[in-house]
């Protein structure tokens with residue numbers, strides 16, 4: 001059994017949690033989901049989901065993690081002795097593998113673009129050529145699998161260096177830098193001729209464009225983006241120190257994550273409308289649009305390089321937190337050594353990631369409900385696993401967990417004030433479960 005370490009500093013702990021939350025979910029997935037679902041109305045619903053469900057569930061995961069300083073299974077066993085709630089941990093572990101499976105393929109694409117940017121190949125093309133470039137990447141099994149595996153090797157190398165040295169250091173430097181560069185790109189993008197149309201698209205809520213499936217997508221996107229529902233933040237907060245204010249930290253993570261998502265939208269859409277790309281292009285959206293923005297900038301070569309480097313680090317801090325879920329679990333519950341737990345996690349991840357990477361080429365005729373393996377994993381991750389996990393967490397903390405422990409965690413045993421407690425409990429007891437169950441029932445045709 002390894003000794004439990006904590007994050008060295010409070011800022012480091014927040015940076016790591018923000019590092020987990022901010023990733024491809026914000027920069028790659030949010031803009032395309034907003035594009036597919038019509039823009040403004042989707043974003044408004046998304047923000048409501050963050051405030052009414054996302055932040056309360058983050059806080060709940062923090063409460064479970066820090067009150068027990070252990071992984072989800074041990075935590076639930078300790079909080080509810082003699083009960084079987086801890087079995088839900090297995091759903092979380094499977095969920096974390098599904099997320100990292102498709103996610104690392106996109107990380108692979110990011111490395112290919114980083115490579116192309118370094119070689120100067122992103123410059124001087126028409127938007128149609130950028131389209132062809134992306135198509136040729138996903139059509140090549142070797143390139144897709146190769147880059148994905150390279151990414152996973154890097155990921156597991158960082159993992160082997162442990163929590164404090166690996167995760168905390170990477171996150172504390174890269175996150176602020178990413179924020180800064182996003183703002184610079186937004187300013188540039190807003191000077192493009194398509195800016196006015198883009199802002200209208202992003203911020204004018206036209207509810208006629210939003211379907212009930214779009215509402216589910218917004219909720220799933222919010223949970224994926226905040227890294228909630230698969231016990232990731234339980235695992236991280238189990239390393240938090242006892243003097244951190246959980247409420248403040250949860251709000252900080254939620255708000256920063258949302259800001260990065262919206263900034264990514266503001267960065268992408270002016271270019272979408274300027275270069276005539278379809279906003280509904282889906283997962284390929286940013287890969288076809290971004291090179292066009294870099295081209296418009298003086299020193300575009302360096303901006304492209306810097307951008308893909310930062311997105312690469314943002315994704316790495318997310319996959320690190322994802323793989324930490326099964327690793328901590330195996331170490332603590334199955335008494336494995338860290339290297340052994342890393343090896344098993346890497347093995348399962350590689351199998352899923354290779355399947356996802358091949359689903360655009362060799363395995364592209366394997367489809368279920370019109371979705372290839374990659375799309376199925378993407379959909380199942382956010383719209384099933386994370387929502388179920390969010391539902392479980394909300395109901396567990398709202399209805400089942402001992403209120404005294406919740407109060408203790410929110411106030412740090414009486415040292416802090418906790419004005420948000422009634423609001424939190426109300427969201428967890430009523431708003432989150434009712435909304436999630438309602439959307440599920442509606443979409444499965446039961447109501």
Ligand code: PHE
Pocket residue numbers: 020021022023024025026099224225226227228230232318319321322
């Ligand atoms: N939140 C991450 C992102 O937006 C993805 C993630 C999900 C990370 C679940 C950890 C756990 O990119």
